[in-house]
Amino acid sequence: MAGAIAYISGESDRLAWKTLLEAGLGTIDFRTLNDGLGNIDEIEVALAWNPKPGLLSMFTNMKMIVSLGMGVDHLLTDDKLPQDVPITRIMDDGLVGQMSEYAIYWALRHHSDIDKYEASQRNKTWKPERFVDTIERRVGVMGFGTIGQDTARKFAALGFPTAGWSRTAKTLSGIETFHGPDGFAQFLARTDILVDVLPLTRDTMGLLDAKAFAGLPRGAYFINMARGGHVVDSDLLAALDSGHLSGAALDVFSTEPLPTDHRFWTHPRVRVTPHIAGATNPRTAAPGVIENIRRLRAGQALINTVDPKTGY
Template sequence: MAGAIAYISRDTDGVHWKKVLEAGLGPVDFRTLDNLGDKERIEVVLAWKPPAGLIASFPNVKLIVSLGMGVDHLLADDRLPTGVPIVRIMDDGLVGQMSEYAIYWALRHHREIDKYAASQRARQWKPEDFVDTIHRRIGVMGLGSIGQDTAGKFAALGFPTAGWSRTAKSLPGIETFHGTDGLARFLARTDILIDVLPLTRDTRGLLDAKAFAALPKGAYFINMARGGHVVDEALLAALDSGQISGAALDVFNVEPLPQDHPYWTHPKVQVTPHIAGATNPRTASPGVIENIKRMRAGQPLLHTVDPKTGY
């Protein structure tokens, strides 16, 4: 039998991952965090927020697979073994979940549903002013797989949609901006800002007081990427001033979100516990299986990540 596959995560999907991997690879020596056994046998690691230094303790590891589409949780480990390829999953199921999350909160804001809920509680029949869809401009930060899918779906709904990315990209029906020079222009035309950027050295703290001030007054913010992009104090100040009319936040600088954090009770903030997109073994496993086969055959891997850039 080939080397062992270690599932390094506190999530409860280990049984499902073993099942889908065996369907594609045949019998596997599958280990979990609580039962790693002989570490010398481990050649593939499937990881989500692994304990620091653990992967380095596997002397014969040949492939590290991020169980999320982001890899910042891996690169935070300064003892990660050098020279071992890191790949990220490509999960159409997760991509779809993420776009659903963005669409839900954007439409809830766009159609003033919270105001109608308040009117219902007060037993008031109170129509709100209507904003035409063509006047509600969507801006998606990050144009990878998730960002492209999200932007495309908003455009299909009739919203003027733009995207911003680190480097230039061209997408049908989407106005695109890139780089530092394009960021201010992108923010200035965005009424609903959706963050799906990866967390890197360049994007950490990107959404600060200057960025929120660059948005049109009353803009709405949806963060389903990483909490590290946001300077919390700046967002809270923008909410309190009315510069930002509301925020739906799924990710945070500290997770779980501390019980005393102002986001929990802020009247303009909706908090969800990092559930915008969950890795689905059924839809994520084909790419993982293909990379394991490629690794064992000495072939080039798919969706590799450069540890220096985080992409």
Template structure:
């Protein structure tokens, strides 16, 4: 029985080598060279091919996402019926996301855009010192990524709030949930960080109505999915000054078209969906463990609730 690997061509061999380093006995096939469909028992995927292809494999026991998110595997036609889906919960992936959040929270908190503008104009001017204890951070999503970022921000002395669909508790974080909780947190968030999974319920969450709830002069960070935000509404909030700035790593569509206004907006810091990239050698052990669990008839670790979408 074989494992089908499907990802960007630039990382395909790295993933194969990392999996074989953990278990040299694995037979790994690189999409589109799947061979006999009946021999594929597990598929480790990103977005390299139509999900309908997976329905050709009658003995598929496991589908593994190569990232923390699984929205790319939830698109129609979705995973084959009855096949469990596992996502990655990887320390290196989590650390990378927390680093991106800290980088951009501190960028805005410590007035980096203003000082860069002054440097370009050759202006020597000391700005009022920011007060960490008064800069309120709101985090959308308190899962593995959001929880880790929240703890890191608490350690720096920021007052941190977090919102999730269901009640969750993170030490040192003021927790909110539900629609009323969302509105309450947004109204107090000087910097808003989106780390939610993308589901039908969270798509378009960052729209004009919700952005208007933020204090004037707030900052937005989105490294979750482009589908969480209505780009036109974010641009309008930036143009009006309601948002003082935004750090954006994810977009719809991707790549972001060259003519899109976000590229050149002076209040936007833009990165190409690179906030945190899965490192194959770090993630491979848990992928191999889940392959072994599937062979033994066990449920995978970090199994996705297909109804909830994460």
């Protein structure tokens, strides 16, 4: 008999996941924390999002961990994470679409001076702002995996000169690409709207500091829908206060929920959203999970595996 599947995440989606997995796999032994995990030695697969540290190490016969998000840093921070159990992540076309929509919304809002027009409306002032052609507004996407490439393609389709930056060299038709430390400064210098979709790793922690923000053209705009740990908050605030950056749309933060006394809440050039840029959609994420469970049970190679050393 196949082993149990443990769902370690928010309870709101548990019935959707159970229904979708059973539609693809047949009857399954599906367990949740709230309903009770039963004999944990029977657990074969864990579907997890931000589990309590040490919890997954208790499942001694587990054969696969599935991150219920496209990022896996929430798992890799657990120093008791089983080292011999493969980690896979979801590949969710629905989530990818949400992320690109989030970036495009804030970029277009900035590009079209909507904040200024809202202020004019409050003051009952009729004041057209200077027109800026899309060809003059260069978009740069940090992180060039599935989400980054989808986002870059959509910006390019809208007419924005678009570039991508990644740790290693990548190519994408119609998109200028940069990579590695040597390409980072060049990438920033040509970017008027910076979009962050990097994974959080040892190498990317604190990458966006005073030097990085100073490397952007004056008046640049910053959109972070990746991880708050990439940003040195005090350096971002200093760049905003000085006017070097014209604004920022932030969906992720080093501490979540964002503390009520943090200046991001009240800064006039910052827009805050509560980590909603991309939510896992069970309907679009389940097929890949089902495929991996089938492969696991058939002794075949898994897809969408993660290298714990690189974090993706």
